[in-house]
Amino acid sequence: AQTVTQSQPEMSVQEAETVTLSCTYDTSENNYYLFWYKQPPSRQMILVIRQEAYKQQNATENRFSVNFQKAAKSFSLKISDSQLGDTAMYFCAFMGQGGKLIFGQGTELSVKP
Amino acid sequence: DTEVTQTPKHLVMGMTNKKSLKCEQHMGHRAMYWYKQKAKKPPELMFVYSYEKLSINESVPSRFSPECPNSSLLNLHLHALQPEDSALYLCASSQRLGQGSTDTQYFGPGTRLTVL
Numbered sequence: 001a002q003t004v005t006q007s008q009p010e011m012s013v014q015e016a017e018t019v020t021l022s023c024t025y026d027t028s029e030n031n032y033y034l035f036w037y038k039q040p041p042s043r044q045m046i047l048v049i050r051q052e053a054y055k056q057q058n059a060t061e062n063r064f065s066v067n068f069q070k071a072a073k074s075f076s077l078k079i080s081d082s083q084l085g086d087t088a089m090y091f092c093a094f095m096g097q098g099g100k101l102i103f104g105q106g107t108e109l110s111v112k113p
Numbered sequence: 114d115t116e117v118t119q120t121p122k123h124l125v126m127g128m129t130n131k132k133s134l135k136c137e138q139h140m141g142h143r144a145m146y147w148y149k150q151k152a153k154k155p156p157e158l159m160f161v162y163s164y165e166k167l168s169i170n171e172s173v174p175s176r177f178s179p180e181c182p183n184s185s186l187l188n189l190h191l192h193a194l195q196p197e198d199s200a201l202y203l204c205a206s207s208q209r210l211g212q213g214s215t216d217t218q219y220f221g222p223g224t225r226l227t228v229l
Contacts, residue, residue, distance in 0.1 A: 033216065033217075035217070037220075042222070043201055043222065043223050043225075044220065044221075044222045044223070045156070045203060045205075045220035045223075046220070047217065047218075047219065047220075050217055089153070091155055095216055097211060098211055099144070099161075099207075099209075099210040099211035099216050100158060100161075100169070101156075101158070101218060103155030103156060104155065105154070105155060106153070106154070106155055108153070
C-alpha cells in the first residue's frame with residue numbers, strides 16, 4: 001500500500017524568505033503522479049503543483065518549485081519570496097494507477113510579516 | 114476554467130433530517146469524487162463516480178447516499194446523520210479516473226456540515 005509522510009506538522013517563515021516543505025512516500029509502482037495542494041483558512045483546496053514520476057525535470061509554477069528525488073522517494077516543495085497569502089495547510093499527495101489520491105497529514109505553514 | 118461549485122456553503126441539520134449536498138462542474142470531466150474532511154486532517158475519500166457510475170465506495174455508512182444524475186452533477190443525500198458526521202464535505206472532479214495525466218483532481222470550496 002502507498003503511504004505519504006509529511007514530517008513537519010507546523011512551520012513558519014518570514015515574509016519574503018524561502019521555505020521548504022518535506023514529503024516522502026512509499027510505493028512499488030513505477031508510474032505515478034505527485035501533487036502539492038494548498039488549503040488556506042477559507043478551506044478551498046487548491047492545486048499548487050504536479051509532478052509526473054517519469055519526468056526527470058522538476059516542476060515549477062512561479063514561486064513554487066519541487067525537488068523530486070525518485071530513488072529516494074522524496075518530493076519537497078520550495079516556496080520562494082513567501083507572501084502572507086501563502087499561509088495555509090499544505091498537503092502532499094500521491095496518485096498511482098488506481099486514480100485514488102493518497103494524502104499526507106499536512107504541514108501548517110504560517111507566513112509572518 | 115477549473116471551477117467546481119458546491120452548495121450550500123454551510124448546512125446545519127438535526128439527526129432526523131434529510132438533506133442533500135450538491136456539486137457541479139462544467140469542465141467536461143467524467144470522474145467526480147466526494148471527500149470528508151475533519152479539521153486539520155487530510156481529506157478522506159468517500160465515493161468516486163466514473164462516467165456516471167459508482168466506481169469506488171470506501172465502505173461509507175448507508176446514511177450517506179451518493180447520486181450522479183448526469184456528467185456535470187453530483188449529489189450526496191444525507192439521512193439520520195450522527196454528530197460525528199459534522200465535517201467539511203469536499204467535491205472534486207478530474208477528466209478521467211485512472212488514466213494517468215488526466216487524473217488531476219480539482220476541488221470545490223466544500224460544504225461545512227454541522228449535525229446537532
